Amino acid sequence: MRAILTIAAVAALAACSGEKNEGPTQREQIGQTWKYEGGKGESAKGAKVAYIGxxxxxxxxxxxxxxxxxxxxxxxxxxxxVTVKLVGAPFTCDLSDCRIKARIDGGKAEEWKGRVATNDDGITIAPSQGAYAAIRKAKTVTVDLVVDGKEQTAPFTFNVAGLDLKG
Structure with missing residues (x-):
């Protein structure tokens, strides 16, 4: 037990020491343009997933x-x-009624229903909700996610133009 406390204290001191990590942040690594994984090279051909921050x-x-x-x-x-994840704050969703509001190109808000993602950090939207069809045709998508507690929501905007998942 004492070893665990010592390790925790050292980690806390290192975090508070003011030293900055020289590498890019997670947000910088993800970026705000589409990235593809699982395909051939860096292209979208045969990609198993596309993501954007x-x-x-x-x-x-x-x-x-x-x-x-x-x-x-x-x-x-x-x-x-389509999965919408929250990074930096716990994702909150009513497990019996998991949904988010989305606006396509600044239009009228619509609700997308789904289930909590595998890592409990977002919501996976069922294909029947039409999220993929909307994203493919859109320039921007804005989703409202709960960020503090159960009431406070914040809009997150994605510049989704250019999604290319042709195999």
Missing amino acids: SANAVQTMTAPDTFSVLLVQPLKNGTAD
């Missing part, structure tokens, strides 16, 4: 730069699972 970040109780990530995972039937 939100163009904005918000300050929350847990992080000064909470942001969101949008993941699109193509399915064999031509549709795709």
Whole structure:
């Protein structure tokens, strides 16, 4: 037990020492343009997932730069699972009624229903909700996510133009 406390104290001191990590932040690594994984090279051909970070970040109780990530995972039937994740703050969703509000190109808000993502850090939107079709045709998508507690929401905007998942 004493060893665990010592390790925790050293880690806390290192975190408070003011030394900055020279590498890019997670938000910088993800970026705000589409990235593809699982395909051939860096292209979208045959990609198993495409992802993009939100163009904005918000300050929350847990992080000064909470942001969101949008993941699109193509399915064999031509549709795709869409997952919206929150990075920097805990994701909150009513498990019996998990939904988010989305606006496509600044239009009227619509609700997308889904289930809590595998890592409990977002919501996976069912293909039947039409999120993938909307994202493919859009220039921007804005989603409202709960960022502090159960009431406070923040809009996260994605510049989604250019998604290319052709196999």
